[in-house]
Amino acid sequence: MNPINVAILGATGTVGQKFITLLQGHPYFRIHEVVASPRSAGKPYAEAASWKQDIPIPQDVAPMVVKSLEDSLESTILFSGLDSSVAGEAETRFAKQGHFVISNSKNHRMDPDVPLIIPEINPEHFEIIKTQPYQGAIITNSNCSTMFLSMVLAPIHREFGIEAVQVTTMQAISGAGYPGVPSLDILGNVVPFIGGEEDKLETEPQKILGTYTNGTIIPADFHVSAQCNRVPVIDGHTETLSIKLKKKASPQQVAEVLASFSGMPQEHKLPTAPEHPIIVMSDENRPQPARDIWLQGGMATMVGRIRSCPVFDIKMVIMGHNTVRGAAGAAILNGEALVELGYLQ
Ligand SMILES: NC(=O)C1=CN([C@@H]2O[C@H](COP(=O)(O)OP(=O)(O)OC[C@H]3O[C@@H](n4cnc5c(N)ncnc54)[C@H](OP(=O)(O)O)[C@@H]3O)[C@@H](O)[C@H]2O)C=CC1
Numbered sequence: 442m443n444p445i446n447v448a449i450l451g452a453t454g455t456v457g458q459k460f461i462t463l464l465q466g467h468p469y470f471r472i473h474e475v476v477a478s479p480r481s482a483g484k485p486y487a488e489a490a491s492w493k494q495d496i497p498i499p500q501d502v503a504p505m506v507v508k509s510l511e512d513s514l515e516s517t518i519l520f521s522g523l524d525s526s527v528a529g530e531a532e533t534r535f536a537k538q539g540h541f542v543i544s545n546s547k548n549h550r551m552d553p554d555v556p557l558i559i560p561e562i563n564p565e566h567f568e569i570i571k572t573q574p575y576q577g578a579i580i581t582n583s584n585c586s587t588m589f590l591s592m593v594l595a596p597i598h599r600e601f602g603i604e605a606v607q608v609t610t611m612q613a614i615s616g617a618g619y620p621g622v623p624s625l626d627i628l629g630n631v632v633p634f635i636g637g638e639e640d641k642l643e644t645e646p647q648k649i650l651g652t653y654t655n656g657t658i659i660p661a662d663f664h665v666s667a668q669c670n671r672v673p674v675i676d677g678h679t680e681t682l683s684i685k686l687k688k689k690a691s692p693q694q695v696a697e698v699l700a701s702f703s704g705m706p707q708e709h710k711l712p713t714a715p716e717h718p719i720i721v722m723s724d725e726n727r728p729q730p731a732r733d734i735w736l737q738g739g740m741a742t743m744v745g746r747i748r749s750c751p752v753f754d755i756k757m758v759i760m761g762h763n764t765v766r767g768a769a770g771a772a773i774l775n776g777e778a779l780v781e782l783g784y785l786q
């Protein structure tokens with residue numbers, strides 16, 4: 442396959458930098474354009490970005506002149522890590538122009554004709570892009586905490602049915618972008634509020650686990666109650682859950698269903714797919730963000746402490762890399778699925 446040219450929208454940001462890192466040597470995609478705010482536009486990328494990754498800025502990207510949202514773009518796929526203040530209007534405009542926009546931003550996630558894709562769970566939802574009034578399309582991935590939550594709820598819901606979920610998050614500071622949360626607010630502290638986050642966790646999983654019929658996504662019918670906290674961890678969102686099941690199951694049965702879960706990315710061996718999307722850990726003090734986020738290249742959801750809940754039925758701890766599986770890696774996997782399933786004609 443000839444490499445497909447891609448642009449990174451919001452290329453200088455936390456998610457944008459992760460896109461650039463993860464796309465090095467990608468077998469399908471080649472970075473052709475980088476786009477950011479008027480503050481960065483016109484500068485070489487290396488000068489515009491406050492680079493925070495563990496590898497140097499790739500040599501082919503460093504001298505690229507940053508474009509602005511007003512420029513016309515040449516790339517087929519636009520991976521978007523745009524600030525949500527500008528993502529909504531810009532992504533619509535680019536889709537109208539014929540680009541395939543694969544977005545991390547919240548703006549279009551709940552639009553009725555926009556799929557909210559986790560390809561292990563709902564690749565059939567891609568079909569809805571045919572109903573969009575654009576020459577191109579908009580495809581979204583979920584909020585980062587929703588990603589790990591949905592990944593474990595999907596196999597449990599399929600096997601046992603879910604009535605209700607209570608989730609409490611401990612979210613890393615990289616989730617707030619750069620420069621993000623001031624150091625004096627977060628060092629030695631926990632902030633029990635992340636604007637808009639609880640609403641996303643309470644609505645996005647039902648759309649992802651919903652049923653696609655006749656051009657509509659009918660949301661799954663369980664309730665989620667979420668409480669979200671920012672904690673002084675650099676990368677890795679941890680969540681504790683209690684789940685009320687429709688059909689009773691033992692912790693052992695739940696663990697088996699989670700450990701054996703896989704989907705379309707694994708069947709098609711997509712380049713960014715983790716071999717095992719869910720890793721069930723047996724040590725009683727795992728998963729931990731400082732130890733476990735890079736398992737399966739940062740693309741897995743780690744699960745531990747699966748046990749009975751005296752109030753609901755089952756409780757557990759889950760964790761994943763928020764800027765990889767929770768953001769850039771998820772969007773790249775969606776791009777690979779889009780290509781593999783033949784939607785990019
Ligand atoms: N961090 C995470 O873990 C996750 C983030 N997301 C979402 O991804 C998106 C990006 O997040 P993140 O990378 O953390 O944020 P950052 O604040 O780190 O980066 C924001 C990016 O948007 C660009 N931008 C800001 N204003 C404009 C503008 N007026 N025109 C064009 N570009 C602009 C910035 O460019 P410049 O540098 O020039 O200002 C920068 O490249 C957000 O919508 C966020 O909600 C989703 C899931 C997880």
Ligand SMILES: N[C@@H](CC(=O)OP(=O)(O)O)C(=O)O
Binds near residue numbers: 547612615616
């Ligand atoms: N709000 C998330 C990151 C994020 O930007 O989410 P969303 O894309 O849903 O706005 C966090 O703070 O960790």
